[in-house]
Amino acid sequence: MADLVLTAERRDELAALLDDEHRLRDEYPKVAEYLDMAPQLRGTGDDSVDAAFDLRFVHHVTGGIEHSVNPYWDIVAPSVSESQGRRVVNGGRPEGSPRLAYAQMIxxxxxxxxxxxxxxxxxxxxxxxxxxxxxxxxxxxYWAAQLAAAGLAVEAYDSEPPDRIENVSFPSAAGQRDIWHHVDDLAEFSRRAVRGADCVLFLCWPPGWGNTMASQALSEFERSGGERLIFIGEPRGGKTGDDAFFDGLSTAWRLESQDERYVSWWNLDDTAQGWVRK
Incomplete structure (x- = not known):
């Protein structure tokens, strides 16, 4: 991917923002936090690579959708490398870096x-x-928005829609969108006339650590006649899904497809899988 090219107007906008520390902290506190911490952390060892990443980070996080329909990807794409048969965001270093790990968290x-x-x-x-x-x-x-932009019909649900309820995984902050696509709560989902055979259930990083959300969603989808499932997450014993979920997959489902071009962070083991009912 080519280096980020900014218009003169956009460069002036960013320069004015970065020159006004109070404004930066008020309007984009997460960007200010990153710029405070990043120089203190070990990066790739190539100052030009680190500077290019920082520029993409600042440009896209402060730019919303005005400059990109997929800002997340545009920030990390130049940092993708092949490692042990996987595409990972590691900045060209097999072990990544503390600086990149801090950006990952944000x-x-x-x-x-x-x-x-x-x-x-x-x-x-x-x-x-x-x-x-x-x-x-x-x-x-965010994934729902990307799929909708690609022409898919998408309904998104969450127990804590971030635009209505405090969500500890996706906290509100100035300068960032609470949601990228309309999100209904689970009460609205329960009122939905689900016909599982007509839709695909999408579980992207369902909670792990014994949380039963994934297995409950799978069971309900099966009862509705669901036949196709997309799971993005880590294998059994990782950070996503519960044992009952993986038991259910192995019992009643067949892995039909796995995205060989999927991109993960270097320190995660997630994959993108498509399952069909046996």
Whole structure:
């Protein structure tokens, strides 16, 4: 990917923002936090690479959707490398860096835990084959927005829609969007006339650590006649899903497709998988 090219007007806008510390902290506190901390952390070892990442970070996080329909991807894409057969955001270093890990934490809270590359969005569209997508645990619904932009019909639900309820995983902050696509709560989902065979259930980083959300969603989808599932997350024993969820997959479902071009952070083991009912 080519280096970021900014118009003279945009460069002037960013220069004015960065020159006014009080304004930066008031309007974009997360950007201010990153710029305070990043220079104190070890980066890639190449100052030009680190500076280019910082410029993309500042430009896109402060630019919203005015400058990109997928700012998350545009920030991290030049930092993607091939490592052990996987595409990972590591800044060209197999072990990543503390500086990149700090950016990761902010970007995940700002957008989503998983990275929606254009290739993965295309893979999902192919797997869905025209069916509607129902996403549970959508968070800010950043993935829902990317899928909708690709032409899919998407409904997004979360127990704590970040634009209405405090969500500890996706806290509100000045200068960032609470949601990227409309998010309904679970009460609204329960009133939805679900016909599972007509839609694809999308679970992107469902909570782990014994939380039963993933297995409950799978069971309810099965009862509604659901036949196709997209799961983005880590394997059993990782940070996503509960044991009952993985038991349910192995018992009643078959892995039909896995996105070989999926992009993860270097310190995570998540994959994108498409499952069909046996």
């Amino acid at each position: 970007l995940q809270a700002t957008y989503a835990y998983a990275i929606p590359s254009p290739e993965t969005v295309g893979w999902i569209a192919q797997f869905c084959a025209g069916r509607q997508v129902v996403e549970l645990g959508a968070g800010r619904a």
